[in-house]
Amino acid sequence: MPKKSFENDEKTVDRLTHLGKKIKNQLKDPEEDNLTIETQVRSRSNVEFDEEDGRLSLGDSYSTRKFLNISHARKFMQTLMVASKTKELVQQGRTASIREVYYQLKHSVPGLDENTFDDQDESNNVVVDIETATGAIREDLHLFAEPKGRLFGPIKIDDSGDIIDGMSMGTSGMAINSIVDHFEFVECEADFVLVVETSAMVNRLVEEDFHKDHNAVIIGTGGQPARGARRLINMLNDELDLPVYVFTDGDPWGYYIYSVIKSGSMSLAFQSDRLATPEARLVGMTMEDIEEYGLEHVTENLKGKSGDNGGPTKDYKRINDVMDYPWMETEEWQNQLQKMIDKGVRIEQQALASQSLEFVANEYLPQKIENRNFLD
């Protein structure tokens, strides 16, 4: 395969080099008795919602990791080893899994009865330290995770020199890998991107030729979307100006998937600019669909209403959580979630099959999109 070069490669090498130089200067300077690296606090307390931008981001809290004495020596060594290894990956144009990095660096320290790393948790934690210390994210460091999700539709993608034709994928689809930053969109006839929560619904839409009949790039997330799928949606919207419609179950879990695609997630708030797509809109399922399409007999009851044993749990608790997110505080969303509580039910994408298998592809989605009947 040709070398993997990403947009940020030069910046990433600079950042890693800068980290190394800073540590080297601290070591040399006799005045300096604090050997430290500074990392951005990633917990919820430091997550902010930028209303203007429509994305989550990290606030200004930093924490300092100190390497003061002999008890920190191990962590210090590990940090430099991982930083050096990822710099090598970027410079060589290769990618690796975090597990491979662990095995590449694991060995006994000469002269000591001690391993560099004892288990992968140690190297994983160091990777996170380096991400927040340098501002370079895992993908910038050329580290990949599990593939998740599928793509179909009228788009041709150059992936490492191979041209993948999303229109010639049968029922199979292109698997979405965890790193997609190197994709080039060489041709696109699509009018919009349809993001679909469940794999079964993707199969349905593909069997009905929805992607062909409606010029849609279909992205199946297989539940909660992974980083690769989120990045790809962002790129399709940003580089090709494609509108993004999100199609989930009508329940708090589905709506949270929508919110992650639109505004970003708390744990990855520091990279919402590349993962979140504020222009995304929810096409369904909504509480109004239940009456509109005669789905009363195929709803499912919500679970976990508060009772003798205290506050709400399960579905009800999740609804409350989602209602409390600052980025879901619009009137439209609060009404939608309140309606769910009042009705006491959820409605799944698959419930549309109660009309007919083809109903979702031939009537439901085309009507909603035509009438711009969306939730923001």
Next chain:
Amino acid sequence: MPKKSFENDEKTVDRLTHLGKKIKNQLKDPEEDNLTIETQVRSRSNVEFDEEDGRLSLGDSYSTRKFLNISHARKFMQTLMVASKTKELVQQGRTASIREVYYQLKHSVPGLDENTFDDQDESNNVVVDIETATGAIREDLHLFAEPKGRLFGPIKIDDSGDIIDGMSMGTSGMAINSIVDHFEFVECEADFVLVVETSAMVNRLVEEDFHKDHNAVIIGTGGQPARGARRLINMLNDELDLPVYVFTDGDPWGYYIYSVIKSGSMSLAFQSDRLATPEARLVGMTMEDIEEYGLEHVTENLKGKSGDNGGPTKDYKRINDVMDYPWMETEEWQNQLQKMIDKGVRIEQQALASQSLEFVANEYLPQKIENRNFLD
């Protein structure tokens, strides 16, 4: 999409029709007071290993589901509804998820305060009843599950009229859907199939161009292989005469994956003839690899040795289980698993990265395959 027609369609319709006629005759016959369907027992007690054939299969135990009285009326109705719906799917050339079938059939019964189905467990159980009563499996009934796994390599597949080129998949790969029976292999330059347990190892091999340099169809199972991947491996071996090499972690879980690919699994023993590939051979990881390739420092200790709290648990228990399977009773396998117990360690595919990232693609696999250094 063109209609989905599978090899067994005619047979499946015959089988479902036969089931319906049998029930109709029982209803008509005044002599007959036992309205029943007969299903094959699927539990482990009825699983046999056919040494000649090298596959698991079901024995001769049958159980009879009786619809004797009013308390069975609900189940009886459900069985006929699902049988009728799947016959419709086959005849229309469509596929559906078991969840869609549930929603298609769920409605209130006119005149009664009762639903046809209250939750999906009910319809799922009926699907299994129909599978064992007719001998038609879920795929024959046009019912699909989640996609799982990826494919790369020098093969062109006709999937529903689209030609998918496995050689032009970049780092993404073709997603493997749960139904692949309709695939036509229109062109194949491959010398063998390499089945790989972990997604990270698939990424590694693809990045190193292993599929291109060694004419290999790479199938990543992403852990325990799903039905679609197992069926595809079987078809590649059976229709194209390709040898199948399986590459897993060197631990009882990896070896069980190998055994499922080779001999079939207990829960799907009744369809081993289409899912199992007795010619499959294990290329690694083996206990001998640890010394051969200097991997002593990157093994992981086995967990769950027997102690004060009783017999073995975790890894050790799993090793004992695997050693007890009749189809793992060859001397070679018993030695291998005993060696694992003696060493007290497991060895992962990713551990080969301790040599270098490219080692697995440039040395380990080519050497092992060249020297036919396999485990059966």
